[in-house]
Amino acid sequence: MDHWRVPYLGLRQIPAELNEFELNIFFTFSTRERTLIDARRKGLYRLALALHIGYLRMAGRTLDAYKYVPKELWAHLGKQLNIHAPDIGTLRALYQTRPRTLVDHQQLAHKTLGFAIMTEHQRRYLVRWLKEILSGCPDSSTLLAQIKVWLYDHRILISHDRILKHLIAEAIRNHESYLEETLSKRIGTPVIEQWCRQLLAPESKYGGNLQQWLWKVPLRHSTAQMGELFDKIECLYALEGVVNWPIELNEALVRHYARRCAKRPPSISKRIQFPARQLEAACFIRYALCAATDQLLWMFRRWVMNVTHEAGKQVDVNRSNETKATIELAEAIKALAQDKSLQLVSLRTKICELADQVLQYHAPSRLSLIRLQLMTKNQQVRAMFTKLVKLPFKSETQHPVIDAITVLRSLYSKNGGIELPNSVNIKLGRAWRNAINGYDRVNALHAFEWATLFALRLALRNGSGYVDHSFSFRSATALLIPEGEWKVKRNYYYGHLNLPQDPRVFLDQIVEHLDQGLERLHNAVIHGEVRIDVDGVHVESFAAQCEDAHLDALRRAIFKDRPLGQLPEIILEIDSQVRFSWILLGREPRSRSELLLVYAAVLAHGTSLSAADIARMIPELSSKAIRQMMRMTADERKLREASNMILEFMHRHPIAAHWGRDDLASSDMMSLETTRTVWQARVDPRRRTASIGIYTHVRDRWGIFYNQPILLKERQAGAAIEGVVRQSKADDVTQLAVDTHGYTDFGIAIGKGLRFDICPRLQHMRDRRLHVPIDHRAPAELLPVIRGDVNLESIVAIYDEFVRVVASIHSGHCTAVQALQRFGSAARGQDVYDGGVQLGQLLRTIFLIDYFTNPEFRRELQHALNRGEAVHTIQRAVHIGKIPTELAKRWETLAAVSSSLSLLTNALLAWNTQHMQRAVERIEAISSEKLQPEDLRRIAPTNLEGINLRGTFDFPLANYASRILPSSVRKVMPSTKGVAG
Template identity: 65%
Template sequence: MDHWRLAYLGMRHFPHELTEFELNTFFTFSARERALIDGRRSHLYRLAVALHLGFVRMTGRTLDAYKQIPKRLWQHLGEQLGIEPPDLGTLRALYDNRTDTLADHQRLAYDALGFQPMAEHQRRYIVRWLKERLSGRQDRSTALFDLKQWLYEHRVLIVHNRALRQLIVQAVQDVETALTRRLEATFGAAALDQWGMLLPRPESGGASLQQWLWSVPLRNSTNQMGELFRKIERLTKLSVHCSWPAECNEAVVRHYARRCANRPPSVSKRVRQPIRRLEAACFMRYALCVATDQLLWMLARWQRKMVNEAGSKVDAKRPDLKAQLRDFATAVKALATDVTLAHDALIERLVQLADTTLAQSGPSRASLVRAQLLTKQRVTRAMLAKLLTLPFASETSHPVTDALEVLRTIYVCGERELPVDVLVPVGRAWQRIVTGEDRVQALLAFEWATLSALRVALRNGSVFVEHSFAFRSRATLLIPDDVWKAQRNHYYGHLKLSQDPKEYIEPVCEHLSEGLERLAQAVSRGEVRVDTAIHLDPMSAQRAEPAVEALRRAIFNVHPDGQLPRILLEIDSETRFSWLLLGREPRARSELLMVYAAVLAHGTSMSAAEVARMVPELSAGAIRQMMHRVADERVLREAADAVLGFMHRHPIAAHWGRADLASSDMMSLETTRTVWQARADPRRRTASIGVYTHVRDRWGIFYDQPIVLNERQAGVAIEGAIRQEGTDDVSQLAVDTHGYTDFGMAVARGLGFDLCPRLAHLRDRRLHVPVSMSVPEALAAVVDRDVQLEAIEVIWDDFVRLVASIQSGHCTAVQALTRFGAAARGLPLYDGGVALGRLFRSIYLIDYFTLPAFRAELQHVLNRGEAVHTVQRAIHQGKIPVELTRHRHTLMAVSSSLSLLTNSVLAWNTMHMQQAIERIETLGQTPVLPDYLRRIAPTYLEGINLRGTFEFPVADYAHRLMPSLAIGMPMAGREARG
């Protein structure tokens, strides 16, 4: 169901006004429905049946006789049926003392649309369905909308909200009781009660245990890592690390932990049992897992820092290679120009000079860096001694876990040398020193080799920690073995993949062979140049056309000035995204303002206190409370999707581009250097957090997520394309060089779409084909016959299992590409996936080089992503407030709120552009061609004020946003409340 329809479900009355879109969508009837309507014996009854039909279609429930009917609706129905509309405010006069007739018309309407009242067996099933839903998504705020959507889609009449909330409460209570009993069986009721009592007690620096555990690192430093070690040690002493029940999954833990953390510890003490036990246990588990994740992330960063420092010291001491080369060249030139030297003497001097220069070559830089690292004995050994307290594990025997056991024994015994009989393989780079005569140096090298191998093993998941969210074992990311064996055929069919790898690979190779012939023909025609790589002439800039500029001026000359508050109100009145954020209709003007303020505090660089100063009616405390309430990226994304759907309902949007084409790219948002997740933006040289957005070719953001800078983005690009619900399926996703890997291209193709990268490096422009494939002579210099089809066939079932695990939600694409991507180099699954990805990359490159229209289309959609980033930067000016950078869920709220605000501005522009085009077409003075409209973007910012004192004219839109308050209220009264 489209997100914009959710706000109508379960409405008990009509809005004060209905838009043309609403009238045409819900109150336009098919031939079968017209026949049913025309079967009534009087005009009034025909209008009444039509009214009931449209209301059930719009809301999924029946219309009572006493509800107000908008006059415009009577007129629309009269025009539809060819009947003079009556002068009736409600149906009360029509059904006076005729309750049987009212019931008959209601039943006729919902029977015609396939609806039925809820039966007892359906009520029981709904409770079971709610329990399953709550096991993966615990928030109650959106449960009501989800339940209404389920009822509508299954054609069950939606009952009163009170009855639906009772079902939700019953399901929540049953789920919480079952989870609490499972925790009590695992840890014991006494231990859970002890955890609950400890949380409000002082722990560190005067703060309570809850506040201390919820705090995040202030920066990347060994002191902050020590604080994390202390947290893990404290929780381990409380036995939080013991076997955690699988029923309490990550979604459950995060939900109840956040609910506990958002309350002061003194308030949490008053929470009744058994909910207090559930919240305390989940909070402790969350704190342990997050502390472990933060520690291991900071460990990898600490290792890189140590290597960089060692490299800097080595570079400072090494001779300047450029100076040496310059001296050598100067000496050669001096000898060559010395006329006093005989020929034989010149040759002898040149040979001496060459021998002297060659003798200066010393050890490699890498070996010098390793030698420098060996001087860091104290910090390295202290770090490893702390790491040995963590329960690292592996699914099979692993060199890293064996090495950690060796170090644990050595440290316990107080040894300073590595025993000769230690034969654990920990990396070739350190092997010479580890096996050398100096056993003290051997131990130091063994320690660094273990740290390096541990970093790689944690990244690819071959070594893991049980109490972690991010560093789980690879097996937990895949569909379980028994499920895969039982439902393997189902997953293959859902992905539309053949179970025989040869059937899948054969058409791919045929397509590639045809593409090679097409590329060879393009080379012969001079359209493409080939030497050691493939080259294209630069694309010429698109020339400005006077007709397009004239149409653009005609559209934007009548474009009204906009204030951000009115823009939000106008778009909200069309989409009711505030209803999605609250989970219901706003109950008062102040509540509606707090929703907008919370979105602004998340999506702009303003803090809650700054927003409160710009909206004088609200306090900073009230805004913070609402920020906690709406800080769910799912409801914020649903709100952004609802605005996106409204934007694309306008006819102009169909001219902007393809529906199945999109682009994705990252934009950095500046923050302070003390944020531990911040990284230096390579362009702006400022500490920043990345926001990765997916933008449609028809404009608008349909997915967003926060990321850490300077990391590969293929996983987040794929994740957004498959998780989005704001548009139709994407068949092609344009990305830049950071957004692709060969393994990622194979995974994306398995999921049903193509990654289309804009490649920055010539080395990525080589073509890879199977070993046995024939290659045209003109392309021999740029084609590598290095793809082993047997490598793909061997891992085909494992590869499809991985793709199915991503598609079904067992893991995210980010987790899959982190664990099974480049960090898993050498594993058959990775090698086979890379081989398949290279075939798809070669096919894509051939299309890119030989199809100019395709090439221009990709460049066009990538430029649209950059234009949307310009709008985002206009909205978000400044740094992200520090309090919003501490936890991932607040960063996700920042990202999704910014997308909601951006889509609102784009949709507002689109709405007024459509109105301007309709006026232009009516006048007929300026030509309006589809190709012209494609080149006019809704990113217009002139005349839009995004700052200043915010004044929200709620009274102008109260009849749409708060119809329950507006219905029956005199206009003057509504204005007084506005």
């Protein structure tokens, strides 16, 4: 179901004001419906039946005869049916003496649209469906809307909210009872009761109670903060937090109940009844342990790189200057040449001696010097490893890192680890082999520690080493569909992905496309459209588009009559069209204050303003109330759904069809500055400020359809794929334009398995080589750029496991970000990764051929990427400062920041689009000619001139209350008696 339809479901009365779009969508009838309506004898009965059908289509429930009917709706129905519109406010007068006729009309409307009352069988099915939903999305605030969507999709009449809420409450009670029983059996009631008591106990070392201390995130990236994380993990170990956690309580449930426990003051937690309190306490302990482990290991990986970078700086300072040595050699030779006392033979001898000295000297490499420098930092690595080896690292197969950690754990427990025993023979890489096998066993231990440190960092990245109590550093197989389930449902997953089960059929299609592309490239070279030499592939650059006076005049005409924009009124105008505030609350706002609090929460998340700043700009609200609403609406799923509603409203305008292709999108990252003390912040290479990344997906027809926060200096291929897979209309996007950071060969292969193409704009595009299968024939003119290094047999060997990875992403067992982290460059040497890279190289070759031979395709990709940059400009206009520290510490609040910023950006784009459409219609009406699509394509809805995004926020709600707060408006309306017209 489209997002914009959700607020209408379950409405108890017709909105007091209906716009043209709503009248055309809900109250315009098909030929079959018109035939059924026209069969009524009296005109009023035809109008009444049409009203019942339209209302049922809109709200999914039966219309009561006593509900108010707007005059414009009567007029629209009268025009549709060629009947004079009556002057009545309700249907009471029509049905007052004929109650049976009302029932007949209602039942006929049900039959026409296929609706029926819920049966007992359907009710049991709904309860089972609710149980599945609660396992992955336990937030009850969104369940009411989801149930209404489910009922509407299954053509079941939507019951009263009171009945549905009772059903939800019953389902949640049963679900939580099942979870509590599972915990008691697996962990034991005494242990959980001890956790309930301990969480409220004071914490002596760091202050506050234990719950507050465990919930805190690191203040910054430092060894002191890492030490506090070690203390948290040790504390949780002492509380027996490392238990065989039941799989029934998945990560989503753990996060939900832990947050519910943490957001409640300890004094309130004491009043919670014990079964519910036990569930929350157990999930909180589990979350605290997993979160502390994740934070520690992320900081550990970064600490390793920082120490290595510091050692590199020290090496560069102390390293001998090769230029200085060359100058000294030249001066020595010059002095010999000027020495007239030397005979020719002696001169030659001296010069040869100098040359031998230079030739015999072999300068050590920079990396070897860095390793030597690291070995002098033995105290740092020892302090880190002494605590790190206490974590229960595991691997699915025998792994040298796990063996090395076991050795170190034994050495530290016996004699503090003075020397490395000669019997230790663990292969941790060639770089450290000589130092580990040397005669000096003290230095050998230092080298062994550093080698283990680097190997552990790599193992954590590719998933070959993992920790059970972690969200981010789980085993690679834990992220995938379980092997038993894969064997049973293999055919289902292949069919769902529309992939052939025979890998050779799949590869034959790709090789066929490759051959066709090579032939096109060959023809382009022959005709001089493309030039190939040893330096790469060369195509002509596009000429810059000239200034068009006609286009500038049209742009000015379109934006000339657009009103001056105030951000509060823009928000109100867009909300009156789509009612996104209803989605954020899960219902209609009850009052003006509650509605303003929703807007304030979105502004506090989506701009650089704090709750206190927003309270000063909206004087009638308090900062405390704004913070409370921020916590209520900080759900990225709600915010993303609200943003998508605005996007769908924007694309409903005919002008949007001229802006680009519906199946093309682009994705890119922009950085938002935050304080340097945020532990997740990294330095932006361009802006040189501590920042967090916001990764956005933008339609070719403008508008953000997905967003997510990411860390800087990480490959973005996973984030690019995730946005296409998780958007609500994933089948729409068939091509995604990205820059170099959003691309990997393995990522291109994953994208193809998910039925869309990743189209990268690569650096040094002309230098890229074309990879073809081994011994594959290619035209002689293309040989300078051909690399016949793709082994098809290696792809065939891993095809089934590769599809398992793709299916795991598609089905939600893991995110694309997690999968691409596991199968990144650190996974080099693993069969699935190597085979996927070779498949990606074939697909990249096909894309490059299209890129080089199709100028229009090349231009479209560049336009799509330019649209992403233009959207970033709007986002920076909205968010001009730093992300507040309290919002940058946790990933959940960062997601709310990202989604709120996208919502506000889409609102500005939609507001511009709405006024552009009105201007285009006005210009076409005056000139009696249609504007050219090519001209409209070059006029974007990104104009911010005349829009005020700051200042005191004044919300003129009275102009829009009839659509945003219809119930509140109807309460103050005078009662309307039904009078027959």
